[in-house]
Amino acid sequence: MFDKNKFFQTDLVCPVCKAKFKQLKLKTSAFRIKTRDIDMCNTYEGINPNLYSPVVCPECGYANLDHSFQNNLSDVVITLLQKELPKSKLYKIDVTGERDYVRAIDAYEQAIYCANIAGHSASLLAGIYFRMTCLAKSFGSSDEDEYRQKAIEFYEKAYDHEEFPLGGKMSQTLVEYMIASMYFKLNKLEQAIYWLNFSISRDPKGLTDPKAHAMIKELWMTVKSVIKNK
Incomplete structure (x- = not known):
C-alpha cells in the first residue's frame, strides 16, 4: 500500500x-x-531506494540517474535526443509517482537508452546496471x-x-573490488582471481584506498576457501 508520508516531491527541469x-x-x-552482500548490494528494511533512482521526464522521456539528471547536455546531444526519444518506450509516459519493480526497470532501461544516444560515460552505465542488479536481486x-554481467562490462x-576516481567517488581499488x-x-x-591478484600486486600496502584494500583481501580469502572446498 502506497504511503505518501514516506515520500516528498522535488522540482526538476528537463535538460532536453x-x-x-x-x-x-x-x-x-x-x-x-x-545487510550488505559481498557484491555491495544492500538488503533494505522498508522501501528499496533503488526503485526511485532513475528520473524520467514525463514530457519527452529523457532519463538518467537522479544525481545526474539535470547535468548540462551539449546542443548536439540535445538534438540527437529530441530526434530519438519519440521512438522510446517511455515517451510521454509519466513514471514520476509510485513504482513497482517492473516500472522501475522500465525507468532504468530508459536511462540506458538515453545514455547510449548521448554518449554518456561507461562508469555511468556501469552504475545503472549495478543498481539494476541489486534491484533484481x-x-x-x-x-x-544478466544485469551483473553488463555492469562488469562497463566497469571494465x-x-x-576513464580517470580515477570514477564519477569523483570510486577509487581504483574499489572498482577492482x-x-x-x-x-x-x-x-x-x-x-575474480585475476582482478584480486592484480589489485594486490598494484597496491600491496593498500595506499590507494585502505578500506577497499581490506575488502579485496577479505574477498581473496573467501575465494580461496571456495576453491579449497570444491
Whole structure:
C-alpha cells in the first residue's frame, strides 16, 4: 500500500525539453540498510531506494540517474535526443509517482537508452546496471546475473578509459573490488582471481584506498576457501 508520508516531491527541469515537473523522492527515514552482500548490494528494511533512482521526464522521456539528471547536455546531444526519444518506450509516459519493480526497470532501461544516444560515460552505465542488479536481486528476478554481467562490462571499460576516481567517488581499488566481487557472484572464479591478484600486486600496502584494500583481501580469502572446498 502506497504511503505518501514516506515520500516528498522535488522540482526538476528537463535538460532536453525544458519541461518542469515534480519527481517523487523517497525520504531517508523510509528505509534502512539491513545487510550488505559481498557484491555491495544492500538488503533494505522498508522501501528499496533503488526503485526511485532513475528520473524520467514525463514530457519527452529523457532519463538518467537522479544525481545526474539535470547535468548540462551539449546542443548536439540535445538534438540527437529530441530526434530519438519519440521512438522510446517511455515517451510521454509519466513514471514520476509510485513504482513497482517492473516500472522501475522500465525507468532504468530508459536511462540506458538515453545514455547510449548521448554518449554518456561507461562508469555511468556501469552504475545503472549495478543498481539494476541489486534491484533484481532484492526482488528475486532471473535477470540479476544478466544485469551483473553488463555492469562488469562497463566497469571494465571505465577502468581502461576513464580517470580515477570514477564519477569523483570510486577509487581504483574499489572498482577492482567491484569487478572481482561481481565475477565471484557469477561463479567466474578465474576472472575474480585475476582482478584480486592484480589489485594486490598494484597496491600491496593498500595506499590507494585502505578500506577497499581490506575488502579485496577479505574477498581473496573467501575465494580461496571456495576453491579449497570444491
